[in-house]
Amino acid sequence: MACEFNLNFLKQQEREAVLEVLYRDQMVRETEEKRIRKLKLQLQQLRWKGRSCARCQKLLGLLMNRGAVCNGCSHRVCSECRVCLNPCLWKCTVCYAHGDVKVKAGEWFFEERAKKYPGEVIMEILKQQIFCDFSLLASISHLQELGQSKSFNKSMENLFLSLTTHIKKISKSQNDMADRCLLSTDHGQNLERRKQRRSQSDTAINITSRVSVIITQSLAVRGSLYSLNSTCTESGNFGKANVMGEIEFAMRYIFKACILEICIKRCKNLAYGEEKKCNPYVKVYLLPDKSPRSKRKTTVKKRTVDPEFDETLKYKIEYSQLGSRQLQISVWHAGALKYRVFLGEVVIPLAAWDFQEDSMQLFSWYQLKPKVILRRKDQGVPSCQLQVVITGAKNLPVLRAAGMPNPFVIGCLILPDQPEVKQKSPVWKKEACPQWNHLFVFDGVTPAQLQQSCLHLTVWDQSTSSSSDQFLGGTTLVLGSVLTYVLVRKLALKAEKVLRSPLLTE
């Protein structure tokens, strides 16, 4: 049924309308997920409180306050930790909260429904794809308005927005109508088809960058999730997955040794990776690091959907770093010939995890979830780079009595959790309107990183004497917003303005 979800037959306007609705739906879903996560966290915290009273840990007396066994969890609890539902029925606080979460999170419905539709996941994946289309559509219409539309040879619906970023040069500016910098985005069918586009802009700092979003024709929705190697499994290249089942693990941090230990106990009710076949193993990453350094794997268990692992995976990591990390625990089926099938994952933001609390070290079951694929890497391109062409600048202020400045540009790419990367253009001597046509290349920038990065471009006047270089002006491009919103943005930067506020943020 999912495959029928095809918007081909709709007119562009209709598609936009539908995609807009889907987008709103996505917002609603995200809110809902947040709420449910909160509910579950509360439940978990309650659960961690231990099971020896089993709730308040109070010692139970031999005669007085002996406690009684809860119907739900078969633990002995004291009278204060019971919620009376009616005179002859009570539950312990945890069991009560558990049911409450189930109602509030709507799980009762999903459980019932799962009986009829085990493969619900596919819808979600499709929707993600459609979202990508949505951003593309939005940009197309925008570009068309500007009379700069590019031809899209393929119908958008079948295209996946995959690895995204490559900033390419464009701009040969010839007129001087206005002082502004136009940062526009554009899309190419693929890398080879990138074309240059002329920008009509003209600027104080005349930089036009183009973000080419690479689109690859998807191989449609396939029967399962493939993983030819880790890069591939991380790229989120998958189609239909019956994500189900749960995983039990515990996690603790050994402060003395600075070691994070994740003990993978077992899984249950896993989906079959292939027909009636399942050789599961667990793979762990400490996100955002997706490099092999961050990868840990368990052994592969053969022919079971309820594997027992009992393996401990360790990371040597500073405690202070944990807050920025997410633990991604995914379960995979190892088929023949490196054929991999994604069976589900759990992602835990470690910031919210209290490692000092002993109860947090207990084993717990987690529901496996489908992968969220909003941005994906292109499988064909192992490393990505950001290219920015600095065309030229105009009407730079003359600061020195001596005359024309000797301008050059510094491009500073700021990525999250990484040292900034600086590049410098050549210097043009005595030129108020330099035409550098210089290419900055920032290597190894993933689209995900780009989402959170920004690029400072500053123009400097190289001093002729020993004194330090003079700042002439600059601008900041928030690359994340460029990619996310895929909108054409204009920067109005007048030379005087630049001077007054050295770093203008768009």
Add this chain to the structure above:
Amino acid sequence: MASATDSRYGQKESSDQNFDYMFKILIIGNSSVGKTSFLFRYADDSFTPAFVSTVGIDFKVKTIYRNDKRIKLQIWDTAGQERYRTITTAYYRGAMGFILMYDITNEESFNAVQDWSTQIKTYSWDNAQVLLVGNKCDMEDERVVSSEKGRQLAEHLGFEFFEASAKDNINVKQTFERLVDIICEKMSESLDTADPAVTGAKQGPQLTDQQAPPHQDCAC
């Protein structure tokens, strides 16, 4: 994109997490029976006589207070036209409850009810709650489907039945509230088997206490 869209669609309503349950409801039925008007009347208390065909799907979010619980409703309005069927049916499985609507002044829309009901059976989960609603009951002069006929069909299909008017605001709120109630009942039931404590004992009585008797006829 995000910021622009959020403000346009009232971020407050959709991002508010302060509620207990979230129910998804789908309104289906032939083209031009008044699904969109019905939804607009309920969610915005507005009515426009002009007919604008819905493109594919749309939804509105409304949070209500019922049985001491804040319930967030995501109400999906679907296009009645056949050409959007692949899109609309994709949403059936996400819905906990359905409002199946026909137009009392349009025989054809009434005759199609059986088909719609089959669609629900095919695409939705097994316990989907359905209300049959005969809309436009303000247009008594043009009525071609009697209340009795509607009620009989509803009974035959095992749905509850309302006649309503989005234009004159008759039975609109009642329809939604009744649907919410029966979804709540279903929820309690489903938890009863697994977890009798939570809703079975606590909520069941409350629900039955406040249950509105099903409106069989409209006021006009």
